[in-house]
Amino acid sequence: MGKIGGYAGNILHVDLSTGDVIKKPLTESLMRQFLGGSGINALLAYEAVKPSADPLSPDNALAFGAGPFVGTLILGAGKSCASTKMPTSGQIDTSTTGSFGKLKFAGYDHLVITGKAERPVYLHIFNDRVEMVDAGHLWGRDIHEATDLLWQELGKEHNVMTIGPAGENLVIDANVIGDKYSGYSRGGIGAVMGSKNLKAIAVHGTQDIHVARVAQFEQLLSRLTAQFFDQRLLKEWRRYGTLISLKPMAQTGLYAHKNYQEAVAAEKIIDSFDVNAFLEHKSGDVACMSCPIGCKHFLRLKEGPHAGLTLSVGCANAALQTWGAYCGVLGQWEEVFKSADLCNRLGLDWYNASALICWSIELYRRGIIDRGDTDGLELDWNNAPAIQELIQNIAYRRGFGETLAQGMKAAPGIIGKNSEDYIVHIDGLAPPFDPRMRLSTESVSQFVNNRGGHSVAVTTTMMRRKPGQMRRYAERAGFPPQDAMDRVLSGPEEFNPGRISKWFEDNVAVLDSLGLCQFPPFQRVNLAAWAELYSALTGIDLNAEQMLQAGERATNLRKAFNLREGVTRSGSFQPRRFTTETLTFGDETRDPLPQADLTRMIDDYHDERGWLPDGTIRPEKIAELGLDQYLGGGQNG
Amino acid sequence: MDRLTNVVAEQNCAGCNLCALACSFFNTEERVFNPSKAFIQIERKDGQNSFAVSFKEDCLDCGTCAEYCHYGVLSAE
Numbered sequence: 001m002g003k004i005g006g007y008a009g010n011i012l013h014v015d016l017s018t019g020d021v022i023k024k025p026l027t028e029s030l031m032r033q034f035l036g037g038s039g040i041n042a043l044l045a046y047e048a049v050k051p052s053a054d055p056l057s058p059d060n061a062l063a064f065g066a067g068p069f070v071g072t073l074i075l076g077a078g079k080s081c082a083s084t085k086m087p088t089s090g091q092i093d094t095s096t097t098g099s100f101g102k103l104k105f106a107g108y109d110h111l112v113i114t115g116k117a118e119r120p121v122y123l124h125i126f127n128d129r130v131e132m133v134d135a136g137h138l139w140g141r142d143i144h145e146a147t148d149l150l151w152q153e154l155g156k157e158h159n160v161m162t163i164g165p166a167g168e169n170l171v172i173d174a175n176v177i178g179d180k181y182s183g184y185s186r187g188g189i190g191a192v193m194g195s196k197n198l199k200a201i202a203v204h205g206t207q208d209i210h211v212a213r214v215a216q217f218e219q220l221l222s223r224l225t226a227q228f229f230d231q232r233l234l235k236e237w238r239r240y241g242t243l244i245s246l247k248p249m250a251q252t253g254l255y256a257h258k259n260y261q262e263a264v265a266a267e268k269i270i271d272s273f274d275v276n277a278f279l280e281h282k283s284g285d286v287a288c289m290s291c292p293i294g295c296k297h298f299l300r301l302k303e304g305p306h307a308g309l310t311l312s313v314g315c316a317n318a319a320l321q322t323w324g325a326y327c328g329v330l331g332q333w334e335e336v337f338k339s340a341d342l343c344n345r346l347g348l349d350w351y352n353a354s355a356l357i358c359w360s361i362e363l364y365r366r367g368i369i370d371r372g373d374t375d376g377l378e379l380d381w382n383n384a385p386a387i388q389e390l391i392q393n394i395a396y397r398r399g400f401g402e403t404l405a406q407g408m409k410a411a412p413g414i415i416g417k418n419s420e421d422y423i424v425h426i427d428g429l430a431p432p433f434d435p436r437m438r439l440s441t442e443s444v445s446q447f448v449n450n451r452g453g454h455s456v457a458v459t460t461t462m463m464r465r466k467p468g469q470m471r472r473y474a475e476r477a478g479f480p481p482q483d484a485m486d487r488v489l490s491g492p493e494e495f496n497p498g499r500i501s502k503w504f505e506d507n508v509a510v511l512d513s514l515g516l517c518q519f520p521p522f523q524r525v526n527l528a529a530w531a532e533l534y535s536a537l538t539g540i541d542l543n544a545e546q547m548l549q550a551g552e553r554a555t556n557l558r559k560a561f562n563l564r565e566g567v568t569r570s571g572s573f574q575p576r577r578f579t580t581e582t583l584t585f586g587d588e589t590r591d592p593l594p595q596a597d598l599t600r601m602i603d604d605y606h607d608e609r610g611w612l613p614d615g616t617i618r619p620e621k622i623a624e625l626g627l628d629q630y631l632g633g634g635q636n637g
Numbered sequence: 638m639d640r641l642t643n644v645v646a647e648q649n650c651a652g653c654n655l656c657a658l659a660c661s662f663f664n665t666e667e668r669v670f671n672p673s674k675a676f677i678q679i680e681r682k683d684g685q686n687s688f689a690v691s692f693k694e695d696c697l698d699c700g701t702c703a704e705y706c707h708y709g710v711l712s713a714e
Contacts, residue, residue: 072670074706086681105671148684156681181686208669211662286686287651290658292707294651298686505680627671 005212006068006537007031008219011044012108012130014123016196017058018117021130021190033626035547036109037067038081038094038514039554043630045083045092046561048112055087055188056170056195058116064100064201065111067515068538070289071104071209073221073229078288085565086329087172087188088428089405089452090350092561095186096512098288098296098314099178102159105204117197120168124154125203127386139168142345143177150202158204164347166395167194171430172407173352173394177344181286181296181312187455188407188428190347203267212539215471220533231521234293238285241295242317243275248463249317252438253585255325258381259358260577263437264325272331281333286312291517304334311341319533321432322354327361328381335384342388346395351454355430356404356411357390359423360443368417369590375399409573416632424575427567431575432568435598436583441504443498447574447598448605449505450558456505461495470494475554478527478544479503490606498604509551553625556609556617560631567604569615642692642700645712650688654679656702656711663701677702 013022026040034040041063048061062084069077069326080100088091090234102112106125120135138146145165150160160179167174167190174190177183184190193199212215236244248268249255253263264272281301286295297316313319323329323339343350363369366378371378375393377386387412393401393560403414409428411438412420424430426446431453435443440461446453460473470489474480480488480503511518514530527544535541542550578599583590606613610621622628660675662668672679674713690710692698700713705713 073655073662078653105673144684149681151681151684156684179686182682206671206673208667208671208674210667210669214668282685284648285651287708289654290654291651291653294653294708296651296686310685392680 001212002180002214004028004031004538005210005636006072007036008104008107010108010205010207011110011112012125013114014113014130014132015115015394016113016117016121016132016198017625019132025127028540031068032540032542034554035067035513035534037065037070037079037513037515038083038096038509039550040079040110041065041083041094042092042554042557042561043574044110044112045085046557046630048114049085049561051564052566053085055085055090056191058114058196060085060192060195062113062189062196063104063110063190065109065216066101066103067513067535068109070101070515072211072532072537073290074291074516074537075224076522077290077515078516079512079515081497081512082176082184082189084187084189084192086451087426088186089409090565091427091452092450092558093187093189093566094451094512095189095519097185098182098185098291098517100159100161100203100287101515102203102205104205104209105207106203108218111201112239113196113198116195118597120197120200122150122200123198125201125205127205127207130551138199140165142181143347144345146200147180150200151520154202158202160200160202162199162200162347163190163193164345164395166347167191168199169395169397169405170194171348171394171397171405172410173356174347174351175349179346180344182288182314183344185349186351187451188239188349204327209312211537213536217533217536220529220536224529224533226373227291227529228301228521228525231524234521237293237295237521240275241297242315243278243320245317245458245462246270246273246320252463254433256434257325258308258328258624259326259355259362259422260434260575261362261581261583263434263585264330268330268586269325273324273333278316281337286337288517293390293521299337301334301337302469306334306338309338309341309395311337311344313337313340318350319434321531322350324386325353326354326358327387329384329387330382339384339388339391342391346392348391348395351430351432352390352408352425353394355424356394356408357387360390360400360404362422363415365420366422369415369473373415421576424577425573426575427573429453431455434490434583435593437577437585439497439601441497441501444601445501445505448501448602450555450562456501457508457523458520459504459523460520461497461500464493467494472513472525477507477524479507479548481545496611498601498603499608501605502608506548506551507554509554510547513550513554516520549582549625553627556627557630559617560627563616574598607612640692640698642696642698642703642712643652643701643712644710646709647688647690649708650679650710651708652679652681652686653689655705655707655709659701659705664697664699
């Protein structure tokens with residue numbers, strides 16, 4: 001076989017404690033077993049994080065990866081992944097973002113960071129030159145300031161991944177933002193960087209990415225391009241980004257409101273957030289590398305109290321969900337984007353920060369906390385200035401913000417009383433989708449995935465589909481396989497939410513491993529097409545079934561990581577609200593989700609995975625996936 | 638001589654780099670992806686996600702970049 005294509009071929013290890021920098025070859029065996037990106041990251045994190053490590057100690061590690069498709073002309077191949085032991089729960093993270101792909105051009109597929117620097121540093125990577133540079137002048141700066149300074153110092157061609165004051169202050173929900181527009185948002189990766197005195201990573205390179213079988217690759221690329229652009233709604237994706245889903249999500253009741261006490265009535269949210277008014281603020285499209293859609297936005301607020309503010313927004317719909325719908329700030333695009341921008345500068349996860357603030361507002365309204373607790377802040381729905389002050393107080397750990405900075409698992413214990421009854425998180429992460437409104441992969445996967453309360457992805461189950469549509473989708477996408485089809489695609493809506501979550505999860509694991517976007521236009525591409533492209537690009541022959549199994553292998557390895565760290569099904573936190581309270585949606589009310597139904601769906605998921613009901617992995621599954629060699633003696637920790 | 642490949646709407650550039658990736662892949666002898674070997678340059682402007690697009694002096698004017706631009710930034714006659 002000739003030169004392997006796609007991969008840069010190296011893993012870069014940096015020990016911040018010793019200053020050691022080691023470049024190791026990426027083996028073909030790892031490529032075949034885990035593909036790359038989040039898949040190989042799973043193994044790197046399993047090996048580099050010391051068992052039982054405190055997530056904010058030098059014993060934790062950060063693994064970054066950009067898959068074999070990144071840096072090529074394959075459409076949508078701009079995603080990098082980060083994995084660590086998350087401060088939010090001690091579980092393993094798999095966060096993806098559209099920046100940091102230049103790691104490949106520097107000559108690396110993966111970067112593993114261990115230890116802790118003595119004083120604040122940033123990591124500068126330019127090809128073989130890897131330096132830990134003093135970051136005294138960056139420490140304390142917000143993300144935009146720090147990014148600008150690094151672009152001035154190093155050149156604007158660098159991908160710059162930065163933490164803000166929240167990460168420096170070890171705020172549990174701190175994130176990492178790349179090139180001011182896209183980030184590793186959930187799980188507290190920013191706090192892990194902060195705990196290592198690592199302010200930023202700046203990377204650029206001039207290395208080649210090869211193609212193993214050029215003629216075949218070109219042919220397959222042409223076919224992919226033709227089929228891809230044959231899809232509907234691509235222009236709308238460009239124009240509206242994720243707001244393309246505003247109307248159907250509103251009609252399905254997927255905008256949780258006031259700490260999940262309600263879902264916003266469809267007309268109310270559609271009228272409050274006119275997409276044409278949003279377009280008034282839009283100044284341009286922002287794209288991840290190799291993306292022909294460009295669903296992200298560069299905004300320049302034209303009017304209102306924050307006129308003149310410029311910001312880039314990755315997921316505008318998430319901004320609307322969090323800083324609009326959750327917090328009751330309806331009809332005020334400017335305030336929604338001001339709150340989102342504050343978080344992007346300070347380095348805070350929108351979902352958890354907004355959910356913590358919503359919970360605080362509810363506690364305040366119920367009289368569980370008062371002005372004495374909130375440093376005089378009057379907390380109420382739709383009070384954007386107070387919400388924005390609280391965002392800053394969290395990032396700087398000021399007053400009541402110090403309590404919220406401890407994260408969703410710890411904060412109720414600090415406030416006490418019956419505050420835990422009202423907090424809505426699943427294993428430390430605020431869930432974007434309320435299962436009382438709709439049982440789908442989006443809502444059910446939040447209870448079972450390795451990270452906790454975040455959906456595996458937005459999938460085709462988000463909305464009710466026409467009869468037969470799920471089966472047609474499955475045939476087009478190439479999963480689940482024929483022998484699982486009847487079992488998985490059964491039920492009132494022609495899918496079993498627990499069982500189908502397994503297959504979407506494995507498919508998304510493949511996309512994350514290859515470096516592809518997981519948005520619907522990319523999920524819909526047949527797995528066999530990705531497999532053919534992979535084989536032509538790399539020269540390593542894998543078929544669709546083997547790729548899907550690689551996704552399954554990575555998911556199981558992440559599960560094994562969690563089991564090793566003592567994460568159990570019985571210890572999982574679920575919010576009371578979903579299973580005990582009715583939900584209002586306009587004129588309708590929705591019953592609580594019966595606990596027995598939820599338990600059955602989780603059981604279904606475990607059964608589909610080949611796991612035991614207690615969440616441990618069956619030995620046969622470990623053997624089938626060839627994971628024994630990585631897990632040592634203790635298969636489940 | 639007038640160029641056939643031109644920047645016609647720089648403000649539309651979203652920074653995807655497909656043009657530079659295509660240029661390097663189709664115009665290097667070794668057929669590799671490497672934006673630093675491309676004859677088209679995408680440079681960040683004003684510390685924001687907006688971009689300046691320009692051609693290097695030795696650009697071949699082959700039009701490949703325009704073929705791979707999905708944002709209407711480039712045009713090839």
